[in-house]
Every structure is written in structure tokens, then in C-alpha cells.
């Protein structure tokens with residue numbers, strides 16, 4: 001969970017408890033407990049806020065009514081926004097917006113991030129409509145009137161349509177779990193691939209799991225890690241990140257015409273301050289060094305062609 005998400009959840013819980021405290025008929029003892037919890041939330045909010053060094057993350061779309069500058073998320077949980085220029089805090093009702101930063105976005109405001117083709121198939125005999133997409137699950141609804149047809153499509157769009165690209169993480173705790181296929185989905189999913197990758201790597205290293213995968217919104221594995229290697233799956237391509245020893249062995253086998261244990265032809269390893277990539281897809285075992293992981297992956301995917309390669313090929 002990133003800092004902004006923690007702020008959102010904390011602020012929402014704080015607001016809910018505040019509403020209860022002010023409006024519900026509760027005992028003195030219960031009020032005290034609620035106030036204690038609210039204090040804990042306030043501390044979490046403050047410490048999370050102080051961890052955010054890049055204040056760009058805190059800039060909202062809303063503007064200050066005095067100076068017209070963009071408002072920031074407030075550093076005080078009792079308020080919602082702050083203007084740094086005017087040194088002023090605002091409640092959300094003081095700001096002209098129906099899209100308050102910590103409130104859950106409305107379904108209809110969700111962005112659509114992928115192409116799709118909506119299929120509608122009405123059966124007049126059954127009075128049912130089938131709605132589906134080429135990749136997503138379909139739904140069948142009873143439907144007698146045009147109004148019901150529109151409602152059915154609305155229902156489908158809100159409940160079935162995959163809007164954005166989202167990533168989830170699946171974990172197999174031990175080899176036994178892996179062998180019997182008992183993985184479980186990590187309780188957080190991600191809009192951002194880099195964040196999913198960072199989390200998957202950290203979980204794998206911290207808990208010593210047998211294997212871990214990142215799944216895309218179609219449930220397909222695009223990253224798999226076990227004790228031997230990390231494999232990245234792109235369209236029709238697979239790239240493996242291995243340790244130094246395996247990489248040396250790979251080069252050794254290639255030099256000595258030995259069969260490879262590792263059945264891949266695009267791999268790299270993380271060095272101390274660089275990445276060594278091997279592209280053996282043409283059987284020539286090209287080796288290159290890069291500064292970043294992104295660079296080595298792009299080279300292996302053929303998105304960049306180094307000048308040296310061009311020279312070598314000629």
C-alpha cells in the first residue's frame with residue numbers, strides 16, 4: 001500500500017468514527033474508546049504524511065478560492081485540503097468539488113484503459129439478453145423492455161467490464177503448496193506494474209516463499225519467481241533474471257557446446273552496479289552490460305539496438 005492510499009483509508013475511517021461520535025447515541029465508555037481509536041488514526045496519518053517527500057503526490061485538482069493555486073492534501077486529519085501559499089486549511093465543503101481526494105471514486109468516473117468489443121445478443125423467445133466481451137465473462141439478464149435492456153447494460157458495465165489494467169500477486173508458500181496448486185492471491189492489487197513488481201520481490205525475499213507470480217487483469221502470469229530464476233513474460237517473449245553463477249554457467253555451456261539446463265535464450269543478471277544481458281536467440285550469445293534493469297530488458301526485447309551490435313552484425 002502506498003502512502004497516499006494509507007492517508008485515504010485513515011482519513012475515511014477517521015471521518016466515519018467522527019460521524020458516529022457526533023450523531024450516534026453511544027455510551028461514555030464507547031465514546032472514550034472511539035476517541036482513542038481516532039487518536040491512533042491521527043498518529044498514523046501524521047507519520048505517513050511526514051514520510052512523503054515528493055509533495056507532487058499530494059497536489060489535488062482543486063484550487064484555493066483565495067489565490068487560485070492548487071490545493072494539497074491537508075497535513076491535518078481534521079481538515080481535507082491545505083493551501084501552502086495562504087497557509088490555510090480547508091474542510092471539503094469549503095472547496096468547490098464533488099470529487100474529494102479521499103472519497104472512493106464513483107463507478108461512472110472510472111477511466112477506461114483498454115480496448116474491448118461489447119457483444120449484445122437478445123433472445124426474444126427467452127426474453128433474455130446476453131452481454132459479454134471477447135475476453136471477459138458474459139452475463140445473461142432477463143429483459144422485457146428497452147428500459148430493462150439499458151439497465152442490464154449498465155449492470156454489466158459496472159460489474160463485469162474490466163476497466164483499467166490491474167495487477168495481482170499470487171503466492172505459493174512452500175513447494176508442497178506449489179505442487180498441489182494451492183496458491184493464494186495477495187490481498188492488495190495494483191494499478192502500477194512497477195509497484196506490483198517491487199512488492200512481489202519484497203514479499204518473496206522477506207518470507208522465503210516457494211514461488212510468486214504477478215497476474216495481469218486476464219489472470220495470466222506475466223512474472224514468475226522461484227528459487228532458480230525470475231521470469232518475465234511479454235507477448236511471445238520470455239526473459240529470465242538469474243544469479244551470477246547461473247549466468248556464468250550458461251556462457252560456459254555455450255562456449256563448450258554443452259546442452260543448457262536453463263531452457264531460455266534471453267537472460268540477465270543483476271551485478272553490483274550494472275546488469276549483464278545475454279541474447280542467445282540467434283545462437284550467437286550476444287553479451288551486453290547496462291546500467292538499469294529497464295535498459296537490459298528493452299535490449300533483450302529488441303527495442304534498442306546498440307551501435308556495437310550493428311557493427312558486429314555487419
Ligand SMILES: [Zn+2]
Nearest residue numbers: 064067083086
Ligand atoms: Zn491560497
